[in-house]
Amino acid sequence: MYGNLTLRPEDIENWGKKVQDEDPEKLAAFEARIERGEKIEPHDWMPYEYRRQLIRLIEQHAHSEIIGALPEGTWITRAPNFRRKLALMAKVQDEVGHAQLLYSAAETLGKSREAMINDLLSGKSKYSNVFNYPAKTWADTAIIAWLIDAGAIINQTTNSKGSYGPYGRALERICWEESFHLKYGYDSVVYLATGTAKQRSMLQDALNRWWRPIMHFFGPPDTVSVHTEKLVQWKIKLATNDEMRQQFLDMYVPKIWELGLTIPDPELRKDPETGRWVYSDPNWEEFWQVINGNGPCNAERLAVRRFAEEKGRWVRQALLQPNARYVTPLA
Amino acid sequence: MIEALESLVLSLADDELIMGHRLAEWIGLGPILEEDIAFASIAQDETGHAQAYYQLLTDLGLETPDRYAFHRPAERFRCAHLVELPNFDYDYGLALVRHFLYDAAEQVRLQALRAGSYDPLAGLAERLLREEKYHWMHATTWLRQLGRSTEEAHLRLRSAMQQLWPYAWMLFEPLPHEEEMVEAGWIPPSTQLRERWLELITPLLREVELEQPEPSAESLLPLQGARAGLRSPYFDALLSELTEVAASEPDAEW
Numbered sequence: 001m002y003g004n005l006t007l008r009p010e011d012i013e014n015w016g017k018k019v020q021d022e023d024p025e026k027l028a029a030f031e032a033r034i035e036r037g038e039k040i041e042p043h044d045w046m047p048y049e050y051r052r053q054l055i056r057l058i059e060q061h062a063h064s065e066i067i068g069a070l071p072e073g074t075w076i077t078r079a080p081n082f083r084r085k086l087a088l089m090a091k092v093q094d095e096v097g098h099a100q101l102l103y104s105a106a107e108t109l110g111k112s113r114e115a116m117i118n119d120l121l122s123g124k125s126k127y128s129n130v131f132n133y134p135a136k137t138w139a140d141t142a143i144i145a146w147l148i149d150a151g152a153i154i155n156q157t158t159n160s161k162g163s164y165g166p167y168g169r170a171l172e173r174i175c176w177e178e179s180f181h182l183k184y185g186y187d188s189v190v191y192l193a194t195g196t197a198k199q200r201s202m203l204q205d206a207l208n209r210w211w212r213p214i215m216h217f218f219g220p221p222d223t224v225s226v227h228t229e230k231l232v233q234w235k236i237k238l239a240t241n242d243e244m245r246q247q248f249l250d251m252y253v254p255k256i257w258e259l260g261l262t263i264p265d266p267e268l269r270k271d272p273e274t275g276r277w278v279y280s281d282p283n284w285e286e287f288w289q290v291i292n293g294n295g296p297c298n299a300e301r302l303a304v305r306r307f308a309e310e311k312g313r314w315v316r317q318a319l320l321q322p323n324a325r326y327v328t329p330l331a
Numbered sequence: 332m333i334e335a336l337e338s339l340v341l342s343l344a345d346d347e348l349i350m351g352h353r354l355a356e357w358i359g360l361g362p363i364l365e366e367d368i369a370f371a372s373i374a375q376d377e378t379g380h381a382q383a384y385y386q387l388l389t390d391l392g393l394e395t396p397d398r399y400a401f402h403r404p405a406e407r408f409r410c411a412h413l414v415e416l417p418n419f420d421y422d423y424g425l426a427l428v429r430h431f432l433y434d435a436a437e438q439v440r441l442q443a444l445r446a447g448s449y450d451p452l453a454g455l456a457e458r459l460l461r462e463e464k465y466h467w468m469h470a471t472t473w474l475r476q477l478g479r480s481t482e483e484a485h486l487r488l489r490s491a492m493q494q495l496w497p498y499a500w501m502l503f504e505p506l507p508h509e510e511e512m513v514e515a516g517w518i519p520p521s522t523q524l525r526e527r528w529l530e531l532i533t534p535l536l537r538e539v540e541l542e543q544p545e546p547s548a549e550s551l552l553p554l555q556g557a558r559a560g561l562r563s564p565y566f567d568a569l570l571s572e573l574t575e576v577a578a579s580e581p582d583a584e585w
Contacts, residue, residue, distance in 0.1 A: 076358065076374075080401065081397045081585055086382075093367075196583045198580050307360070311362070319476070322479070
């Protein structure tokens, strides 16, 4: 019903094929294109596994955007002044807009928005763990807008250089908007950090709550993360989780310290010899618990989406039958 | 005259602020993503309009927009009860009909202000109408689309119309000091604005078979006094949410 689904599974000749069963000549030509730095477009031939991995990745990203709108969205009606209220509304609107862009990008690979949303609601499809934590105070929204969006920019700027054209282009636009969110978040954080004692402690508490989810944000350490060589070769995965986490720490730890905040990890320091950040175990067990549905807000987030889905069903049905009342005989 | 002006501007500004609040509650809950985005965008416009209206008063040496919106007791608000009504259980039909009835009133009100003799308001009305045009297009497009679609959609819109009609009618309750302002050529009488509003919406409502008769005096009675400071039972909860952070540390900068 949304008009971006140009390919259906039945139109795709190699739907469901394993990589080793793909036509070797086509596969070699495809991989050579990626090697040369060309972009793959929706109607180009691609191995089914490439299509499947991309759908999974883009879909999860889209879900993260709509679920991510919820913890911040609840603070729009409570924002403390016009400047913050208008900025937060614009930010949350952007996040939903990103979901719209990303669902459209994923639809070009042959899965409809309805099917993706159904998989989100059934729990089959995941979204970023970070949105399964509550935004308890106004300071949480500032930390989210600054640091979570900073993390997202690192992740998405990296992925925007990937091989699939529609995803890369969507990410470029998304990063451009996210950079405003980051400015907004940082500005809000600065006001709190230089504000009253109550504001400063509110901010420190929020950082304490969010530090662990932020460390989890880039995914499990490379030593346990399972990523096939193929994803790297196909330019779906462009940097490892640890590489992105290190980049984030490099860019933001000094800024956090500069504001007089304490990062709740006594082990955190940059090793002068390796140039890499050292940190204590951010409790990966918790990460796996949350991913498997046992985080503080998993049930609530999905319940909100299900509520919206049910409440809006009659509207979507009505859109599919625009003239129903004029074709049904009245008597 | 400043009292009259404050009463006029607050009625306009508070309607926008509270309508923006209710629309913003839809973010994340719309029937399709495109509607989350549209409501968020309209909510931003309305909130920005409220700020611009309050600023007219600030320019005259009265309070700042933030003081008006985030630090004012309930009895000093002047919004209509239509905008105070909660989203209840998030029936999109109710939200759409409120949006339609309210934005029609905005069209009529702003056109009158634009032609009025109070220059700061006339100038602002001209500017706001440029954005309001899109709210009106959005509301009428959806009303036409859903109004002629399924039986269920029509029933929902009809029940929303019945529920909201007296509230919408009272958007045009005469303002305190109205005679003075009509005399000065700032605004036309509220009854005349209501006539223009009916002229604007009646053909559209007829098209989708949602026309309503004039509300009974009984149905209007409990809705009186909004423009003089009488709030609906829903307002206190809304205001404590709206001011929650600002009130937690009233002298802080955020």
